[in-house]
Amino acid sequence: MPGKEDEGQEIVKWLAENVSKDLFIHVMEQYHPRAHVGKPRRSTGKSTAVVEPGGVESTNDTAQKVRYQDINRPVNQQEVSSVLEAAKQAGLWRFVEPPRHGGFL
DSSP: OTTOHHHHHHHHHHHHHHTOTTSEEOOOTTOOOOTTTTSBOOBOSSSSOBEETTTEEOOHHHHTSBTTGGGOSOOOHHHHHHHHHHHHHTTOOEEOOOOSSSSOO
């Protein structure tokens, strides 16, 4: 996920230590915001207040922001590379590689 490469690094380390160093790993570089990501926050319907997770009303500043702002962008190559490097350092070696061509013909 965008901006969450530290979590990805911990996940690949955990997989190597607790599952197997021989499993296939696919670091998905194609993430793109969809569905509710980036859309305006919804109100509760009964009032104009915006409700945050856990049922807590947000402040006016927070209410104006879009949903899931922290992942409202594609991942960049540096983020993907840092997770792949962490996987290699953890001893993982079987990677699903993206195709080297531009798509299907």
